[in-house]
Amino acid sequence: MQRTPIILGIESSCDETAAALYGEAGLLAHAVHSQVAIHADYGGVVPELASRDHIRKIAPLIENVCATAGHPTITGIAYTRGPGLVGALLVGASVAAGYGMGLSVPVLGVHHMEGHLLSPLLEAEPPAFPYVALLVSGGHTMLVAVEGVGRYRVLGESLDDAVGEAFDKAAKMLGLGYPGGPALSRLAAEGDPTAHAFPRPMCNRPGLDFSFSGLKTAVMLAIKSGGRTRAAQADIAASFQQAVVETLVAKCARAVRAAGMERLVVAGGVGANASLRAALAERGRVDGFALYFPRPAFCTDNAAMIALTGYLRRTQMRPGIVPAEAVPRWSLETLVPPASAAAS
Ligand code: KG4
Ligand code: ZN
Numbered sequence: 349m350q351r352t353p354i355i356l357g358i359e360s361s362c363d364e365t366a367a368a369l370y371g372e373a374g375l376l377a378h379a380v381h382s383q384v385a386i387h388a389d390y391g392g393v394v395p396e397l398a399s400r401d402h403i404r405k406i407a408p409l410i411e412n413v414c415a416t417a418g419h420p421t422i423t424g425i426a427y428t429r430g431p432g433l434v435g436a437l438l439v440g441a442s443v444a445a446g447y448g449m450g451l452s453v454p455v456l457g458v459h460h461m462e463g464h465l466l467s468p469l470l471e472a473e474p475p476a477f478p479y480v481a482l483l484v485s486g487g488h489t490m491l492v493a494v495e496g497v498g499r500y501r502v503l504g505e506s507l508d509d510a511v512g513e514a515f516d517k518a519a520k521m522l523g524l525g526y527p528g529g530p531a532l533s534r535l536a537a538e539g540d541p542t543a544h545a546f547p548r549p550m551c552n553r554p555g556l557d558f559s560f561s562g563l564k565t566a567v568m569l570a571i572k573s574g575g576r577t578r579a580a581q582a583d584i585a586a587s588f589q590q591a592v593v594e595t596l597v598a599k600c601a602r603a604v605r606a607a608g609m610e611r612l613v614v615a616g617g618v619g620a621n622a623s624l625r626a627a628l629a630e631r632g633r634v635d636g637f638a639l640y641f642p643r644p645a646f647c648t649d650n651a652a653m654i655a656l657t658g659y660l661r662r663t664q665m666r667p668g669i670v671p672a673e674a675v676p677r678w679s680l681e682t683l684v685p686p687a688s689a690a691a692s
Contacts, residue, residue, distance in 0.1 A: 357426050380649070391526050430676055486617060543587050604637045612640070620648065
C-alpha cells in the first residue's frame, strides 16, 4: 500500500532548534525553541553553547510535533545540511540520520536558504512562480530570482555585513541588548529619521549588491559626536533604520524591474521590521508589484520551511543509511530542481 508522504523537518543551523511535520494536507505541526536567552549575555551567538542546547532540545521538540499531529506515520526526514554553524548543523544531521535508521525511512539534507526562499508557500495564499525574493537575516542579505523549486539565480548580495548583522552592531553601539534589530527599531520609533544624513550604500551605482559597513562607521561617528542622550540616540536609530530601509526598497524595486517579474517575497528575520514592510508595500503600490511576507514566525528560522522543502524534494530521497552531513558554506546556485536531481 502506498503511504501518503509525511515529512519530518529538522532545523538546527544557528540559534533556533525546530521540528515540523508537513504532508499532503500542508503543515501538520511545528515547534521552535529560541536560544536568545542563552546567548544574550555574550552579545552574540556562542557556537559551542548553541550546539549543546540543540542536543538538549531537539528530541523533545520532535516528540512535541508528533504528538500535536496525532502521531502520523513519517515517510521521510529533511534536515538543514547547511549553511550554518558546523557544530549546530551536525546535531540536526546526526539526529536525522538516527531517526531515519530507527524508523527505516529515507533522509535528505536540504539547503537552509532554499527553505527561506520557499517559506511563503506555507501561507494560505502563496505567490505563484516566478518571484524575486529578498532574503534578509542575521547571516545573509540576498536578492534571488526564484523560477521554481531548485531554480535560483542570485541577483545581488551583501559584499560585507548582512542587514540583520548591521542592525545588531548598530544596536550594540547604542547600548541596546541582543538581538539588536527589534530593540533598535523600537528606539527608532521615538526618533527623527531625517536627523542624520547617513549614506544610502551603493544606491547611486548600478547593480544589485549591497554594502553596509560604511553605514556602520557613520553610526559610530554620530554616537561619538554627541549621541549620549536618549533623544539623540533615538534620532541615530531612526536615521540608521531609514537609510537601511531606503537602500533595500531601492534595490528590490530595481531587481523586480530587471528580472521582469511581478511578485516580491521578503523572508528572513529583518522581514519582521515594520518600517521595511510599510515602505515596500508603498513602493509595490507605486511600481505595480505584489508583495508577499511569510508570517513573522516563518520569517525567522523554523523547521516548517525545512519540512516543506523536503516534501517538495521527496523524489530525491533514497532509502538506506545516510551519512550525517554538515556543509557550513553552500552556494544556493549549485541546487537543481528535484526532477533532474532524481534522474541523475
Ligand atoms: O532569520 P533570522 O531569525 O536568523 C538568521 O540570521 O538566520 O534573523 C535574525 C536577524 C537578527 O539580526 C535580528 O536583529 C534581525 O533579524 N531582526 C530585525 C527585526 N527582527 C529581527 N531587524 C530589524 N528589525 C526587526 N524588527
Ligand atoms: Zn535563517
